[in-house]
Amino acid sequence: MTRDAFEALERLAGGLGTAFLALAALVSWVLVGAACAVGVGLLLLPAMLALTRAVAERERGRLNRWGLEVVSPYPLGEAPVGWTARLRAARADPATLRDLSWLAVHGTVGLFLGLIAVILPMITLREATFPLWWRLLPPDMWVTSFGVPVTTWPAMLAVALGAVIVQVIVIVLGPRMARSQARSGIRLLGPHPSIDLSQRVARLTATRAGALRAHAAELRRIERSLHDGAQNRLVAVVVMVAAVRRALARDPALVELALDRAQSAAEQALAELRGVVRGILPPILEDRGLDGALSALAAGSAVPCGLAVGELGQLPLSAETTAYFTVAEALTNVAKHSGAQRAHVTLSRDGDLLRVVVTDDGMGGAVEGGGGTGLAGIRRRVEAHDGVVTLTSPQGGPTRIEVELPCGS
Structure with missing residues (x-):
């Protein structure tokens, strides 16, 4: 969980940077729109379109670095020459409106999520440690970060406890916040379905x-x-x-x-x-469901294995079978090649996406085609269901296999 929390914080902080750029571009559009009302801002429209595209391309690059494939919808080649030609091309391209919609969403919602992720931990750290040094301050500075005066030990301890609780909530919700921040870019910055399939x-x-x-x-x-x-x-x-x-x-x-x-x-x-x-088709899936089948796999693993299964709801049999064989193959690889002392399997569902994560504390260095067929078999089985496999295994470990499977009905 700690690794996921830090990764989510890194993603949210990176998204905060592009959110500030999106907000600046959004404000610029408002100013140029106001100037267009008197005819002055019309000359700035091509420059604003270029600015919007540049900010959107920066977000596409950020999402791609995190393994979220977002292809630029703009064709390669020379851009139209001339003010009229550029405006006509932008008006005919659905990507222009999608980029503007992304600016509005990311410059507001994305900015809000990024600020929460970056600022709230600093505030809660101050509040949580306040009882250690508040007596060193003058009495007129015995206030919380929100300006609430605190003059007694019980009140101070309550503030510190509340800060710890808020920080735990932020850590738990961090990965979901990161996905929410990236969702607008994934949906709006890729090619329109009617343009490029x-x-x-x-x-x-x-x-x-x-x-x-x-x-x-x-x-x-x-x-x-x-x-x-x-x-x-x-x-x-x-x-x-x-x-x-x-x-x-x-x-x-x-x-x-x-x-x-x-x-x-x-x-x-x-x-x-x-x-x-x-x-x-393992009969245990029919008898005990995916949770019970994975419990049996974890209990029978040659390497001690922990298991955490969230609320999965009703899953298609194909998704259950693929998840089961993914975990079975991954644990077999851990036992044969990793030299790990401990492994852990996590299953969670986010909407129509089933996420399976298998980690171990072994020596790392796992690569597809490195002498075995296990990882390649996992990828073939997962991609046959339009899923995504992400392998992270630096030398020295740890190794992490993350599988995302569509599980909509």
């Missing part, structure tokens, strides 16, 4: 191709498991039953031994069939 089509083509490859590989795995395992066992059962028939006619004393061998082969075949079925 090429990247989306390319991504869907790639993920569907990956899904087909994963499906074919899974079919081959099932075929091998059935052919090399259960089928051979069942053939052995048939042979042994035939031997029992012959023993009944020639040597009844051998019947019991042959039946024992046939029963053993049948039990092994049944066990292998159950293993194949579990590889397709």
Whole structure:
């Protein structure tokens, strides 16, 4: 939680910078709009459009650095020349109105969230430590940051306790505030759906191709498991039953031994069939749900594993299955390669997004294609459901795998 809180604070502080720029651009638009009423500000419109685009591009870059893909909607090439041509091009481009809408939202709501994240911790730190040094101040300065006078120890301790509670609330809500601050940029700064669907089509083509490859590989795995395992066992059962028939006619004393061998082969075949079925869709998901299935995975992990599952609501079976196999593969990788002493799995849901985070305190340095197929398999399975995988594993650790899965009905 501490890592998430610091990351959220860093994101909110970065968003505060672009929010100030958005507010400045918004105020400039108001002034230019007022000047246009008397005809003076018309010459400044191209410059304001360029300023708006520059601020929006800065926010796109910030979001991209955090792994949130926001593609610029503006085509590459030379810009129109001349005042009239530039205004006509801006008016015909839906991105212009979307950028202006983003300025209004980010310059107000984004600024408010950023100020809360940056200023409130400083205020609460002062209030929480006030009982340690308030007696060193003159009596006329015995006031809180909000100007409320405090003259007694009980009142001072109540102020300090309230500051600690507020700070805990900010830490808990920090990641959600960061996502709220970025939401307007994600929704408004990308290409309009009616203008550029090429990247989306390319991504869907790639993920569907990956899904087909994963499906074919899974079919081959099932075929091998059935052919090399259960089928051979069942053939052995048939042979042994035939031997029992012959023993009944020639040597009844051998019947019991042959039946024992046939029963053993049948039990092994049944066990292998159950293993194949579990590889397709684990029965524990049907019996105990995703929470119970992950509890069983964490309890059976070779590395001690903690589990935190938030309120998930009703999830599609495909999302549950993908989350289950993601955690199972990730914990297998932790046990085999990380040298970790501890792992932790966190599941949470934010609207139509299921977030799965697996962390460990191992030696780090995990990379896709680094000698194993586990991470690549996770990515193929997740991207087949239009999900996103983010791997963070610096040398020395820790390793963090974050998966975001669409889970809307």
